[in-house]
Amino acid sequence: MADILDILDIEHPGAGEISRDSIIHGDKIKKKYITAKSVKRPEGMHREVFALLYNDSNKDLPPLLPTDSGKAYKQTKAKLGMRKARKWTWAPFNNPARKDNAVFHHWKRASDEAKEYPFAQFNKQVSIPSYTESEYNQYLKSEDWSQAETDHLMDMCQRFDLRFIVIHDRWDRAAFRDRSIEDLKERYYGICATLSKVKTNPWSNTVTTVNGEKRIYHYDAEHEKKRKEQLKRLFDRTQDQIDEEQMLLTELKKIEARKRERERKTQDLQKLISRADSGNMPVTNTVPNNTEATHTPSNVSTNNIVRRHDRKLHKKKLSTQQRPVRTMETVTVEWSGIKFPEARSTGVWLRSQRMKLPPGVGQRKTKAIEQELRLMNIDIAPTPTEAICKHFNELRSDLALALDLKNALAACEFDLQALRHQYEALNPGKTLPIPASLCNTTDGETKPMGEIIDVVGSPSALNSTI
Amino acid sequence: MSGPNGMLYGGDEIGALVFDPGHHSLRVGYAQEDTPKADIPAVVGVGPATHIPDAEEKVPDGNITQSGTKAGNELRHYIDVTELHVPRPGMEVQTYMKDGQVDNWDLFEKMLDYCYAKVIRSPSEHHPALFTEAVWTTRPAREKLAELLFEKYQAPAFFLVKNAVLAAFANGKSTALVVDAGASQTSAVPVIDGYALVSAAVRSPVGGDHLAAQAKTMLTNMHIQMLPIYSIQSKEVIRERERARYTLKTLPAGLTHSWQQYMLKRQYEDFCHCVAQVSESAYDERTAVLVPGVHYEFPGGYHQDFGPERFKLTECLFEQTLGAPHLVTSAVSACDADARVALWGSIVMCGGVAGASGWAERVGRELANRAPSSHRLKTHAPPAPLERRFAAWIGGSILASIGSFQQMWISSQEYDEGGKGQLERKCP
Numbered sequence: 051m052a053d054i055l056d057i058l059d060i061e062h063p064g065a066g067e068i069s070r071d072s073i074i075h076g077d078k079i080k081k082k083y084i085t086a087k088s089v090k091r092p093e094g095m096h097r098e099v100f101a102l103l104y105n106d107s108n109k110d111l112p113p114l115l116p117t118d119s120g121k122a123y124k125q126t127k128a129k130l131g132m133r134k135a136r137k138w139t140w141a142p143f144n145n146p147a148r149k150d151n152a153v154f155h156h157w158k159r160a161s162d163e164a165k166e167y168p169f170a171q172f173n174k175q176v177s178i179p180s181y182t183e184s185e186y187n188q189y190l191k192s193e194d195w196s197q198a199e200t201d202h203l204m205d206m207c208q209r210f211d212l213r214f215i216v217i218h219d220r221w222d223r224a225a226f227r228d229r230s231i232e233d234l235k236e237r238y239y240g241i242c243a244t245l246s247k248v249k250t251n252p253w254s255n256t257v258t259t260v261n262g263e264k265r266i267y268h269y270d271a272e273h274e275k276k277r278k279e280q281l282k283r284l285f286d287r288t289q290d291q292i293d294e295e296q297m298l299l300t301e302l303k304k305i306e307a308r309k310r311e312r313e314r315k316t317q318d319l320q321k322l323i324s325r326a327d328s329g330n331m332p333v334t335n336t337v338p339n340n341t342e343a344t345h346t347p348s349n350v351s352t353n354n355i356v357r358r359h360d361r362k363l364h365k366k367k368l369s370t371q372q373r374p375v376r377t378m379e380t381v382t383v384e385w386s387g388i389k390f391p392e393a394r395s396t397g398v399w400l401r402s403q404r405m406k407l408p409p410g411v412g413q414r415k416t417k418a419i420e421q422e423l424r425l426m427n428i429d430i431a432p433t434p435t436e437a438i439c440k441h442f443n444e445l446r447s448d449l450a451l452a453l454d455l456k457n458a459l460a461a462c463e464f465d466l467q468a469l470r471h472q473y474e475a476l477n478p479g480k481t482l483p484i485p486a487s488l489c490n491t492t493d494g495e496t497k498p499m500g501e502i503i504d505v506v507g508s509p510s511a512l513n514s515t516i
Numbered sequence: 517m518s519g520p521n522g523m524l525y526g527g528d529e530i531g532a533l534v535f536d537p538g539h540h541s542l543r544v545g546y547a548q549e550d551t552p553k554a555d556i557p558a559v560v561g562v563g564p565a566t567h568i569p570d571a572e573e574k575v576p577d578g579n580i581t582q583s584g585t586k587a588g589n590e591l592r593h594y595i596d597v598t599e600l601h602v603p604r605p606g607m608e609v610q611t612y613m614k615d616g617q618v619d620n621w622d623l624f625e626k627m628l629d630y631c632y633a634k635v636i637r638s639p640s641e642h643h644p645a646l647f648t649e650a651v652w653t654t655r656p657a658r659e660k661l662a663e664l665l666f667e668k669y670q671a672p673a674f675f676l677v678k679n680a681v682l683a684a685f686a687n688g689k690s691t692a693l694v695v696d697a698g699a700s701q702t703s704a705v706p707v708i709d710g711y712a713l714v715s716a717a718v719r720s721p722v723g724g725d726h727l728a729a730q731a732k733t734m735l736t737n738m739h740i741q742m743l744p745i746y747s748i749q750s751k752e753v754i755r756e757r758e759r760a761r762y763t764l765k766t767l768p769a770g771l772t773h774s775w776q777q778y779m780l781k782r783q784y785e786d787f788c789h790c791v792a793q794v795s796e797s798a799y800d801e802r803t804a805v806l807v808p809g810v811h812y813e814f815p816g817g818y819h820q821d822f823g824p825e826r827f828k829l830t831e832c833l834f835e836q837t838l839g840a841p842h843l844v845t846s847a848v849s850a851c852d853a854d855a856r857v858a859l860w861g862s863i864v865m866c867g868g869v870a871g872a873s874g875w876a877e878r879v880g881r882e883l884a885n886r887a888p889s890s891h892r893l894k895t896h897a898p899p900a901p902l903e904r905r906f907a908a909w910i911g912g913s914i915l916a917s918i919g920s921f922q923q924m925w926i927s928s929q930e931y932d933e934g935g936k937g938q939l940e941r942k943c944p
Contacts, residue, residue, distance in 0.1 A: 145923050152673065152927030154530045154644065169528060169919030209941065215852050216711040220944070231852055281853040285888050292889055 136161050147173035176211045178204060179245045189244050195237055199226045207238055214238075232271045232278070239269035315461075322458050325451060388447040401434040405442055415450060422449050528919035532644040533636060534912035536679065537624075539613050540699035540724060540868055543909040544631045547646065547916035551902070552909050554596075554635040559778060560623045561594030563607030593623070595630040601779065603746050605770035609778040616650030616701065617657045625664065632669070644673035644925055646916045648908045651678050651705050651717045658943070659936040666931045673925035675916075676943040678712040680705035682911025683866040686903075687896045693847060693859040695840050695879065696908075697833075697869035699724040704843035706851050706859050711944055716850035720838040724869045727792065728784040730832045734825060735787070742787070743816040744779050751817035760816035787812065788829070794874035795827040797881060804828070830872065834882070840865075841882035860891040866908065871901030 091100045137160040142153045147170040181190060186197055195203075202225070206217040218231045243266045287295075391408055407416055420430055423446075432438050466488060473482045529548045536543040538558060545553035594600050594607060612623035632640045645665055649658065658676055665671040680694040684707045694705045703719035705712050735742055743762075751762035791812050795804060801824060809821035833839060848859050863883065865876050876897040887893040898904050915921055926942050 147920075147923035148927070150927050150929045150933075152925070152929055154672070154922060154925075156528050156530045167919075167922075169922065172920040173923055209944070210711065213709050213711065215708050215855055216713065216944075218852070219711075219713040219715050278853045284890065285853060285856060286849075287888070 143167055146170045176208070178208045178212075179242055179249075180204070181241070181245060185245075185248075189248055190241055192237070200237065200241070202226060203234060203237060204241070212238075230275075232274050235269050235274070236271035239267060242266070243268065319458055319462075322451075322454050326455055388443070388450050390443050390447075401436070401439060402431070404439050405431070405434055407446070411450070415453070418453050419446055419449050422453070527914075527917035528922060529917050530644060530922060531642065532646055532673075532916040534646045534648075534909055534916055535628075535631070536648045536682075536906075536909040536912060537613065537618060538698060539611075539616070539701075542627060542631070543906055544635055545909070545913070546636075547913045549913055550910065552906060552913075554631070555906075556596050556627070556630070556635075557600060558613050558627075559600070559609050559611045560626055561600045561604070561607045561609050561775065562623075563592055563594060563604050565590045565592045593626045595627060596634070601746070601782075603767050603771055603775075605768045606772060607775055608772045609774040613700075615652075617653045618661065621660060621664065625668070628664075628669065640669035640671055643671065644675070644916070645669070645671045646675045646677065646912050648679040648682055648912055649676050651680055651703070651712050651714055652719075655940065658939055662926070662931065662936050662939050666928055671928065673927045674931070675925050676939065677912060677915065678705070678707075679908035679911075680712045680717070681707050681710055682909075682915060683907040684862075684864055684911070685710075685914055686866070686907045686911035687862075687864045687898065689862050689864060689896070691855075691858045692862040692864045692896075693844060695844055695863060695865045695867075695870070697723060697840060697865070697867035697875070699868055702833075702838075702840050702843060702867070702869070704840065704847035706847055706855065708855055708858075713851060716847055718843050718847045718850070720843060722833055722835065722838045723867075724785065724788075725781075726832060727788050727830065727869065727872075728781055730829055731784045731788050731792070732780075734829055735784075738825075740814065740818065740820075741816065742780060742783055742814060744776060745783060745815040746779060748815050751815075754817055754819075757820045758818070760814070760818040762816045783815065788872075791822050791826050792829050792872055793826045794830045794833070794872055794878045796874065796877060798834070799827055799831045830875075833869065833875070834878065839882075840879050841886055844879075844883055845886050857891055860887055861894050863893070863895045864907075865895060865897040866904050868905045870897060870904040876904075 091097070138157050139160045140155050141158045142155050143158070143164075144151060144153060145167045147167070183197075186200070190200065192200075202222060203217075206220065210216045210220070214231050214235055217234060218229075221229065221234075246266055388407065388411055390404065407419075423430055428442075428445075432442055466484065470482045470484065474480065527548060532547040534543075534545060534547050534552070536552070541558050542556045543552035543554070544556070545551065594602075594604070600609070610620065610623060612618055612620040612627065614620075618624045628640075632638070636643070647661060647665075649661075661676070662674055665674045680696060680703070683694045683696060684690065684692040690707070690710045692707050694703075694707055696703050696705070701719050701721050701723045703717060705717040707713070732742070741760075743760075747765055747767060749763045749765040751760065754761060791810050793807075793810075804824035804827040807823070807827070809823040810826060811819060811821050813819035834841070836842065844863060848856055851859060865879060870876060876895065880893075880895040883895065884893055898907065903910065924942070926938065930938065930942075
């Protein structure tokens with residue numbers, strides 16, 4: 051409401067006259083909102099009648115007559131502090147932060163009473179420990195530092211407020227030998243520690259009191275030196291070194307990505323194998339002990355690097371998440387082929403619903419199964435009697451498994467060939483004799499499953515032949 | 517100074533003066549103002565006192581005043597452009613600066629006399645004086661200045677600050693690496709918490725004067741004659757690259773060589789100022805040709821467009837080991853490892869040459885190639901060329917008007933008690 055009044059430039063109590071106070075404390079003055087007096091409708095009077103009576107001209111009814119007298123849109127002249135201008139004088143002042151009572155002049159209001167120079171409060175000093183000569187001889191003697199040099203250090207600390215970089219820069223190299231920043235700091239904090247032990251006056255900057263017990267800041271110069279050395283080395287790297295590091299990092303990333311890819315493949319393979327096996331025996335662990343050896347040794351040297359990094363990286367990760375291969379070992383795979391959903395419990399349903407492939411089966415797989423069915427001259431949608439349903443589902447499940455295995459076999463075969471070519475490229479003139487058991491000959495399909503599992507599981511046989 | 521709620525803000529002005537002596541000019545003005553009151557060439561013309569200027573030598577406003585200079589040993593000193601730029605027989609131009617510090621104190625005194633009498637127009641004993649100095653100013657020079665101010669000028673208070681520190685303050689930094697590209701030299705000075713690190717400061721003799729000298733060589737090679745502007749009576753309007761047609765003025769005999777050289781140098785500086793441009797990366801003929809040329813008319817009336825030459829000219833400022841980027845890297849690497857991150861993070865550029873168009877961008881670009889990639893590199897340069905030129909003075913103006921600074925002045929009382937020896941302690 052008040053905002054609207056402001057916009058319409060209608061005065062309301064509180065905005066009164068513009069004065070200096072209202073400008074300075076402008077936002078502090080709380081805007082008073084006029085609370086509408088609630089006029090009560092007398093008992094027995096009709097609402098419509100009361101509405102006629104009720105006068106809300108100062109609320110939101112538009113005025114019936116034009117009230118614009120022509121003044122409202124004019125810029126009202128600001129009436130700034132209708133007081134007399136206060137005088138300024140060029141007055142002398144004394145700065146208590148100065149020790150010499152020098153008098154400077156500045157402009158001030160003649161009416162303002164003389165106060166202490168306000169900026170003097172910013173005169174802060176660092177407290178630096180002091181010592182007498184006897185104290186020095188008693189506690190602070192050092193083989194490395196003479197008293198004159200120590201005095202110089204303390205003086206510099208006071209002058210430059212413990213900015214050791216500046217102290218080091220302004221160190222009197224003519225009188226004393228050149229010292230490193232660490233030397234200076236070590237000496238200074240050493241003195242502070244010694245003095246705070248023997249004296250009662252604690253030096254605010256080095257001694258903190260924690261739980262009523264004095265803690266003295268201990269400066270570890272050796273550590274600081276090492277840290278600076280490392281920092282310098284980091285900064286002084288040449289562009290070539292930085293580039294090399296970047297290159298190595300990207301290589302590492304690539305290697306890890308490749309490794310993950312390989313692990314994923316192995317895992318898929320493991321799943322398949324266990325699925326195939328689940329028909330005759332409950333497979334709990336088809337993976338041999340050395341899981342890391344399951345990496346197809348496409349590149350033995352990379353493999354080694356990977357393993358090294360692997361160990362490093364996984365040390366951290368292991369705490370939070372298990373490696374995917376390791377979890378594989380403990381998983382008991384019972385599921386094979388396609389798992390058809392159980393019949394729903396309630397309601398009427400078509401039996402043909404049972405033969406519907408579950409949504410988890412991919413488009414490609416569905417197509418492949420249908421293709422196989424066609425080859426076998428089996429109707430894609432047979433009449434769903436109870437028995438047909440069961441057998442049809444089983445058949446399709448087995449088909450899916452067979453397809454997976456075929457694919458896996460092809461992949462292995464491809465890997466094997468690729469390795470052979472690699473071997474021959476690396477050792478020209480030699481050929482890699484592949485054991486017949488590994489070759490995917492025409493009778494490969496008739497081979498018992500167990501053998502394939504063994505081969506995939508432990509490529510040690512493969513390694514030995516290489 | 518203080519608000520109605522008891523909070524303290526702003527500064528406290530005590531009528532202090534800020535002097536910023538440089539090789540090219542001396543800047544002087546009141547603290548708390550944003551630009552100096554005067555920017556006076558840092559040279560003094562010394563001529564025989566007997567000379568009475570002829571009417572035709574007068575500069576347009578006819579402002580040849582006698583009061584600005586004092587006759588001493590029957591010599592007159594001519595200070596500031598209105599006096600100095602008039603051809604006078606036998607007037608030698610001398611500078612009082614050498615290697616970044618005041619060298620000829622007699623001439624410098626004349627300059628200060630002029631400042632108080634003609635610029636400030638107020639007695640020196642009313643105004644505390646803050647002077648800037650180069651980082652490598654020697655102790656005798658500092659003490660001599662304090663002595664001069666307190667004993668001759670009766671200044672109520674005096675203070676000396678390194679110009680690199682002030683340039684950092686002018687840019688709102690207390691820790692910065694200040695690159696000052698001045699007339700006689702370029703320097704890089706690390707400033708930590710308002711203290712310049714003297715041992716890490718580096719400088720090279722490449723600056724605005726060098727650039728002007730290069731411009732002279734370039735124009736000579738191009739067979740363009742730079743006629744002194746004071747020698748031209750009138751000139752005709754001609755087409756571009758046409759032979760200049762002009763009539764010469766009759767000049768008084770006995771113009772000194774130093775004065776002529778000084779006047780010509782001003783003209784070469786003007787040429788550099790108008791024409792020279794720093795290319796974004798190292799000079800490349802092909803890209804330089806693509807940039808439209810800049811037109812320049814010489815005093816004789818000859819005029820032409822300058823194309824790639826403008827870029828070629830400034831390459832002398834970026835020579836391998838003398839250029840600003842190299843200075844910055846060597847200054848930073850001379851600092852403590854802990855300070856380097858902060859220094860790379862605030863590199864402040866100032867000085868007259870830094871006002872050349874493209875200079876700051878070029879330095880920033882070259883530094884980006886040199887700075888370690890682990891650091892955040894940030895360069896600061898005030899947008900206005902004048903602010904870059906006056907950075908140290910502006911910093912002084914800010915500092916001298918801060919309320920908490922007023923306790924730092926060396927007052928005349930302190931000077932009387934402690935002598936000039938305390939200067940090293942009080943003005944670090």
